[in-house]
Amino acid sequence: MQVYNNLATKNNRPTRTRNAIFLKCNDLKLSVKPLYNNLTTARIIKELGIDSNIMYRWIYHKGLKTARGSSKQYAHHYITNADLRKFARKHPEEFAGIDPAQLFLMLEDEDLVEYIKENHPVRIKHAGPMKVRCVETKQVFQSQAQAAKHFHLSRSALYRAINLGRRAAGHHFEPVK
Numbered sequence: 001m002q003v004y005n006n007l008a009t010k011n012n013r014p015t016r017t018r019n020a021i022f023l024k025c026n027d028l029k030l031s032v033k034p035l036y037n038n039l040t041t042a043r044i045i046k047e048l049g050i051d052s053n054i055m056y057r058w059i060y061h062k063g064l065k066t067a068r069g070s071s072k073q074y075a076h077h078y079i080t081n082a083d084l085r086k087f088a089r090k091h092p093e094e095f096a097g098i099d100p101a102q103l104f105l106m107l108e109d110e111d112l113v114e115y116i117k118e119n120h121p122v123r124i125k126h127a128g129p130m131k132v133r134c135v136e137t138k139q140v141f142q143s144q145a146q147a148a149k150h151f152h153l154s155r156s157a158l159y160r161a162i163n164l165g166r167r168a169a170g171h172h173f174e175p176v177k
Helices: 002-010 018-027 041-048 052-060 081-090 100-107 110-119 144-150 155-164
Strands: 038-040 077-080 132-134 173-175
Touching (some): 038 041, 041 077, 081 100, 081 110, 100 110, 132 144, 155 173
Antiparallel strands (some): 038 077, 132 173
């Protein structure tokens, strides 16, 4: 209903009530039920216009509940509309700055979309790559990835070395402010 009324307003047409839209869909033999109960991560990324790293953070760091399509490592993750709604209620700031019409199509909860739109209107951009210094050599790298490549490390090994104060490849690392 919100999407239809937004389009109607943009095209200088009258808006309709929920009941009027439901009856019209019924007359045209169109279903008002969602086409899919499960969403793929790829579809959510595309529809919401978010980066794949954001989806990765939602799943692995913020606890978005998913089901795997198979036991293979790179199998699709499937997310139910209910789980996505539950996640949005718990972490509304994660949906800041996303087009409300697209958000409504994904969440199917008008009140939740309004809450996100009013309380989290702008997505906070992260500062970008963190500069890293090797304590022993005093060499400064523009990013963790660059430092990891220079010392032949994985980024996760370098990340752990920085955050836990451990050595990696025989060196200590620190963030540069």
